[in-house]
Amino acid sequence: MAMRYRHLAATAKETVGVYRSDIHGRGLFCKRIIEAGEMIMEYAGTKIRSILTDKQEKYYEGKGLGCYMFRIDRDEVIDATLSGNAARFINHSCDPNCYCKIVPIDNIKKIIIFALRRIYPGEELTYDYNFAKEDIKLPCNCSSKKCRKFLN
Missing domain, CATH: 2.170.270.10 (SET domain)
Structure with missing residues (x-):
């Protein structure tokens, strides 16, 4: 893999x-x-904690940006909005x-x-x-x- x-x-x-x-x-x-x-x-981007997604989404809405996030698991999300x-x-x-x-590559979860x-x-x-x-x-x-x- x-x-x-x-x-x-x-x-x-x-x-x-x-x-x-x-x-x-x-x-x-x-x-x-x-x-x-x-x-x-x-599906690449910046890995963020799940608890930050609502805050990020509101920030992007305020800037008129589309929001591109993909949940890895309960704790982590890939935010591809700015760096995806x-x-x-x-x-x-x-x-x-x-x-x-979700695939582990070198012990890192990848989508x-x-x-x-x-x-x-x-x-x-x-x-x-x-x-x-x-x-x-x-x-x-x-x-x-x-x-x-x-x-x-």
Whole structure:
């Protein structure tokens, strides 16, 4: 796994690109055939403590910035808003072609994006955000046949 991970940085620019998305804003798109099970890229950013996420989110809202955070576990979150990579642009879908997995690389937890199935050039990469259910519903724009209509 560690060897596959080290290969990611060298191949990411030839594998994916950020372009305008019909789902939301910008999205991450496939530039070459990606095989099922292939490790695509890391969701990178600054590791912060979970208790700081609400404060960071309010700060970003005040600055008019989008917020890109991904929970590693109960205690840690990757904040990709200011220092993340292109993985932060992967949009949600109720019928995704990718999935995320927390993988220990050299004893450090990394969020890795994998292909669920073969993905073809021009396809937008998506994964299910799996947001917790809340009273205030966030509408889903994925337009898939399996759409649940809400992200949460």
